[in-house]
Amino acid sequence: MRVLIVDDETLARSILAEHLATLPEVEIVGQAANGFEAVKLAEELNPDLMFLDIQMPKLSGFEVLELLGARAPAVIFTTAFDEFALRAFEVHAVDYLLKPVEPPRLAAAVERAAERVRNRTPAPSAEQLSAAARPPGRNLERILIRHEGRVHVLPLEKIDFIEAQDDYLCFATGGKRLRKQQTMSELETQLDPTRFVRIHRSFILNVERLARIDLYGKDSWLAILADGSKLPMSRTGHTKLKELIG
Amino acid sequence: MHPIFKHRGRLLLYLAVWVVFGLLLTVVFVFGGGAPLDWSLEFAVPVAVVLGLQSLSFWYVVQAMPPDDTPVIRMAVIWAIAGVVSLLVWIALAYAWAMWLLPEGEQFDASAISMLPLLIFAGAIGILLAVLGHYLAGAFQRSRNAERRALELQVLAREAELKSLRAQLDPHFLFNSLNSVAALIGNDTAAARQMCFLMAQFFRKSLTLARQQAIPLSEEVSLAETFLAIEKVRFGDRLQTRFDIADDVRDVAVPPLMLQPLVENAVHHGVAHMLEGGEVCVQARRREGFLELVVANPCDPDRPPSRSTGVGLANVRSRVETLCGHRASVDVDAGETAFRVSILLPAVSTQSTHP
Numbered sequence: 001m002r003v004l005i006v007d008d009e010t011l012a013r014s015i016l017a018e019h020l021a022t023l024p025e026v027e028i029v030g031q032a033a034n035g036f037e038a039v040k041l042a043e044e045l046n047p048d049l050m051f052l053d054i055q056m057p058k059l060s061g062f063e064v065l066e067l068l069g070a071r072a073p074a075v076i077f078t079t080a081f082d083e084f085a086l087r088a089f090e091v092h093a094v095d096y097l098l099k100p101v102e103p104p105r106l107a108a109a110v111e112r113a114a115e116r117v118r119n120r121t122p123a124p125s126a127e128q129l130s131a132a133a134r135p136p137g138r139n140l141e142r143i144l145i146r147h148e149g150r151v152h153v154l155p156l157e158k159i160d161f162i163e164a165q166d167d168y169l170c171f172a173t174g175g176k177r178l179r180k181q182q183t184m185s186e187l188e189t190q191l192d193p194t195r196f197v198r199i200h201r202s203f204i205l206n207v208e209r210l211a212r213i214d215l216y217g218k219d220s221w222l223a224i225l226a227d228g229s230k231l232p233m234s235r236t237g238h239t240k241l242k243e244l245i246g
Numbered sequence: 247m248h249p250i251f252k253h254r255g256r257l258l259l260y261l262a263v264w265v266v267f268g269l270l271l272t273v274v275f276v277f278g279g280g281a282p283l284d285w286s287l288e289f290a291v292p293v294a295v296v297l298g299l300q301s302l303s304f305w306y307v308v309q310a311m312p313p314d315d316t317p318v319i320r321m322a323v324i325w326a327i328a329g330v331v332s333l334l335v336w337i338a339l340a341y342a343w344a345m346w347l348l349p350e351g352e353q354f355d356a357s358a359i360s361m362l363p364l365l366i367f368a369g370a371i372g373i374l375l376a377v378l379g380h381y382l383a384g385a386f387q388r389s390r391n392a393e394r395r396a397l398e399l400q401v402l403a404r405e406a407e408l409k410s411l412r413a414q415l416d417p418h419f420l421f422n423s424l425n426s427v428a429a430l431i432g433n434d435t436a437a438a439r440q441m442c443f444l445m446a447q448f449f450r451k452s453l454t455l456a457r458q459q460a461i462p463l464s465e466e467v468s469l470a471e472t473f474l475a476i477e478k479v480r481f482g483d484r485l486q487t488r489f490d491i492a493d494d495v496r497d498v499a500v501p502p503l504m505l506q507p508l509v510e511n512a513v514h515h516g517v518a519h520m521l522e523g524g525e526v527c528v529q530a531r532r533r534e535g536f537l538e539l540v541v542a543n544p545c546d547p548d549r550p551p552s553r554s555t556g557v558g559l560a561n562v563r564s565r566v567e568t569l570c571g572h573r574a575s576v577d578v579d580a581g582e583t584a585f586r587v588s589i590l591l592p593a594v595s596t597q598s599t600h601p
Contacts, residue, residue, distance in 0.1 A: 008518075009422070010482050015429035034521055057519045057546065080421035099425040142548070153548040 001114055004047040005031045006038040006064065007078065008056045012099060016051055016078070019103050023110055035059025036151065039067050049074045049113045051097075054085050054133075058153070062133060063144050066126035067151060069181075074113045075123055088132035094124050127182075131190055139192040145171065145178045152178055156195070160209045161231060162187065164202035172229070197244060199223055199237030207244060248305050249387070261298060264372075268294030271368050279361045288347055293340045297369060300332055301376035308380045325377060333369050340365060406568070416510070419476075426480050441479050448472045455502040460569055462596045463530060463537065464496040466505040470528060473506055477513050484523025485513065492531040499596040500537070501565035507558040508541040508587050516543035516585055537593040542586040559587070566591060 003026055007013045013031050020026050029045045032038040035058050042050060042064075050073045054061040065072050077096040079085055089096045095109050115121075131140075143159070145152045154171060163170040164184045171178045188198055199205045205223055213233070214222045221233040223241075233241070250256050268291035275286040307328055311321055423445055430438035451469045455461055467489065474487045505528070512526040524544035531538055559578065566574045566589060574591035 009426070009480050011426045011429035011480065012422075015425065015432070018429075018432055036521075055518070057521050058548065080425060081417040099421055100428040101425075155548070 001025055001049055001110070001117065002027050002029045002045070002047045004029060004038070004041055004045060004050045004073070006035075006050060006056070006061070007031075007053040008033055009053075012053070012078075016101060016106075019101065019106050020110070022103070023107055025114075026110060035061075035064045038064045039151070042068055042073065043071060047073050048117045049076065049110070051076050051078055053077075054079045054082055059144070059151075060130070062126055062130035065123065066130065067144055067146060068123075069126075070122075072123040072126075074116045074121070076109050076113055082133075084135050085133040088129055091132055092124050092129055094129065127186060127190070140187075140190040143171065143180070145180045147178045147180075154178065156191070156206075157208075159196075159206050160225060160227065160229065161206060162196075162204040175227070194244065197237065197241050199231060199233045199241055201234065203231050203233075203237075205231060205241070207241070210241075210245070213238070213241070248302050250302065250305075261295060264294050264298030265291060267298070267372055268292070274364060274368065275361065279364055281361065285347065289340075289344060293336075293343055294372070296339055296343075297336050297372050298376070300336060301373065301380075303332075304328070304377055304380045308384050313381060313384075329370070329373050329377070332373055333366065336369050336373075337362075337366065340369075406565070418514075419510075422480055423476055430479075437479070441476065444472055444476050444479075448476060452503065452506070458502050460499040460596060461502050462497045463491070463500050463505075463539075466500055466502070467491055467496075467528070467530070469503075470505045470509045473509055474513070474526065481513070481517070481523065484520070485517055486523065486525040488525055488527045490527070490529045490531075495530050495532050495537050495593060497595050497597060498532075498537045498591075498593045499569070500539075500591065501569040504562055504565055504589070505539065505541070507562050511558050511587075512541055512543035512585065515549070516545040519546040519549040520544060532593055533590075535593055536590050539589045539591075540586065541588075542584065544583060545585045547582045562587075562589075 003020060005013050005016050005020075005028060007016070010033075013033075017028055017031070020028055029047055030041045032041050035056050038050070038052070038056075039059070041047075052061040052064060052075050054077060056064075059067070061077055065075060075094070077085070077089060077094060078099055078101065079096065080099045086096065088094070095112055097105060097109055134140075141156060143154045143156065145154055154173060158173045160172045160174070162184075163172065165179075167181055167183075168179045169182050169184065169187060171180065184198070184202065184204070188196075188204060191204070195207055196204050197207055203223075205225075209225045209227070210223055211226045212224050214224055216222045216232070219235045221238050223231040223233050225231065250260055271290035271294055272283070272286040275281040275290060276283050307324065311324065313321070423441070427438050427441050427445075430441060448469070451465075451472065455465060455469060471487075471489065474485070478485050478487070509526060509528065517524045517526060527540075527542045529538075529540040529542075559576070563576045566576055570591045574589070577588045577590075579586040579588070
C-alpha cells in the first residue's frame with residue numbers, strides 16, 4: 001500500500017514513518033509538511049492511504065480533504081487532542097489515531113484502511129466532517145476554492161453574494177467571480193444566518209453589502225448592492241431579509 | 247433603611263428590651279418617687295418604647311461617623327448634641343403623654359414635678375445604652391462582613407489557581423510534546439532526555455508559580471523560555487525566539503502566569519499557522535515608573551479566527567488587574583500580519599512587596 005504522511009512537525013512525521021516501516025506491504029511514497037504540499041503530493045503521487053494531521057498551517061486536514069474531493073485517497077486522521085474533531089470522527093465513523101501513536105493501534109488502522117481500499121469505500125465528505133468538527137455555535141469562516149489551478153482561501157466577509165449555476169456555486173468577491181462545485185442548500189446550512197440570507201432560489205446575499213431594496217413587480221424585488229449589482233429577490237427571500245434587518 | 251426593619255424578629259426583640267426598660271422605670275417611679283403603680287405603668291412603658299423608636303435614628307449618625315476614622319472630639323460633640331436633642335424631644339413627648347393621661351379637669355400634683363429629674367436621668371441612661379448598642383451592632387456587622395469578604399477572596403483565589411493550572415495543562419501541548427519525546431527516543435536519546443527535563447521543569451515551575459500572588463518578572467521570563475524551548479523541539483527551525491529583557495526590570499513584581507499564556511498564543515495562533523514560521527519576540531523595559539512588557543509575533547492573514555486566544559488574554563487581563571488594579575493596562579494590536587500584546591504595570595520591586 002502506498003502511503004503519504006502529512007504533518008507539519010518533522011518529529012511527528014519521522015515517528016510515524018518509523019512505525020510504518022515495520023509494517024509489511026506499506027511503502028511510504030511521500031511526506032508533506034503543510035496542507036498545500038499535501039494536496040499537491042496527493043495528486044501527483046496518487047497514494048492509497050494518507051495520514052492527515054488536523055492542525056496545520058494554511059490548510060487544516062479537513063480542508064485538504066475537501067480540496068482533494070473525489071480524488072482523495074483513504075484517510076487516517078492524526079491528532080494530539082481535539083475534542084470536537086474526535087466527536088466528528090465518531091459520528092462519521094472515520095478512522096483516526098491519537099498522538100503519540102501506539103504501534104499496535106497503527107497496525108490495526110492500516111489494516112482497516114487496506115480493507116477500505118480493497119472495497120473502494122469512498123472517503124468521508126470533508127464538508128460534513130468539518131461541519132461536525134466545528135465547535136457548537138460556530139459557523140463556517142472561510143471558503144476554499146480551486147480556481148485555474150490555484151487554491152483561494154476566501155474569508156466569508158469578502159464575499160458579496162453567491163450565485164448558483166448548474167452544479168456550481170459562483171462566489172462574487174470584489175468584482176471577481178470564483179467557481180466551486182457545491183450545492184446551494186449544503187452551503188446555506190453552514191453559513192451564519194444572520195450574515196448570509198438566501199434571497200432567491202439561486203442567490204445568497206451577504207447582508208452587509210445590501211444598499212437598498214427596489215420593488216420590481218408584483219411579489220418580486222431587486223436587491224441593490226453597494227457596488228451597484230442587482231440581484232433578484234423572491235417573496236420568501238424578501239420576508240427573511242426584512243425579518244433580519246427590520 | 248435601618249437594618250432592624252429587615253427582620254421582624256429583631257425588631258420585636260428590640261422593642262421587648264425597651265418594654266423591660268419601661269418596667270424598670272415603673273419600679274423607679276413607684277419606689278423612688280412614690281407614684282401609684284397603675285399610673286406608673288401606663289406612663290412609663292409607652293414612654294420607654296417611644297425612646298426606643300426615637301433611638302433608632304442613631305443608626306444614621308453611626309453611619310455618618312464610622313468609629314475608625316472620625317476624630318474623638320468631633321464624635322463626642324456630635325453625640326452630645328444628638329443626645330441632648332433626643333432627650334429634649336423625649337421629655338416633651340413624655341410630658342404630652344402625662345397630660346393626656348391626666349383625668350379631665352385635674353391638675354398636676356406638685357410631687358409629680360419632682361419626678362422630672364428622675365425622668366431626665368433615666369432618659370439619659372436609655373439614650374447612652376442605645377448609642378453603645380448601635381456601635382456594638384455595627385462592629386459586629388463589620389466583623390461579619392470582613393469574615394465573609396475574606397472567605398470570598400479565598401474562594402476567588404482558589405478558582406484562579408485552578409483555572410491557571412488547567413490552562414497550563416493544555417492537552418494539545420502535553421500530547422504533542424510526548425509525541426516529540428517518543429519520536430526522539432529512537433534516534434536521539436540525548437535530545438529525548440533533554441526534552442523530558444524541559445517538560446519536568448515547565449510543569450514544576452507552573453505548579454509552584456501558580457500558587458503565588460506576585461513573582462519577579464525574571465521567573466516569568468524563565469518559564470516562558472522553558473515553554474519556548476519545548477515548542478522549538480516540536481516546530482524546529484520554524485520557531486525563532488528573541489528575548490530582550492532590561493536588567494532593571496528583572497525583579498519587578500508581576501502576577502504569575504502572565505507572560506506564558508501570551509507566548510503560548512504567539513506560537514499556537516501565530517507562528518504555527520505560518521508556512522515558513524516566524525519569530526516570537528518578548529521585550530521588557532522600564533518606562534517612567536512602569537514596566538512595559540511586549541509580546542509580538544507575525545501571523546498569517548488567512549488564519550482561521552480563534553476563540554482560545556480570547557480566553558488566554560482574558561485570563562492574563564484578570565490576573566494583571568487582580569495584582570495592580572486599574573493602574574495597569576493590557577493592549578492588543580491585532581494586525582493582518584502581526585499580533586502584538588503590550589502590558590503596562592507599575593514597576594514595583596518584589597523585594598519591596600515582600601520585605
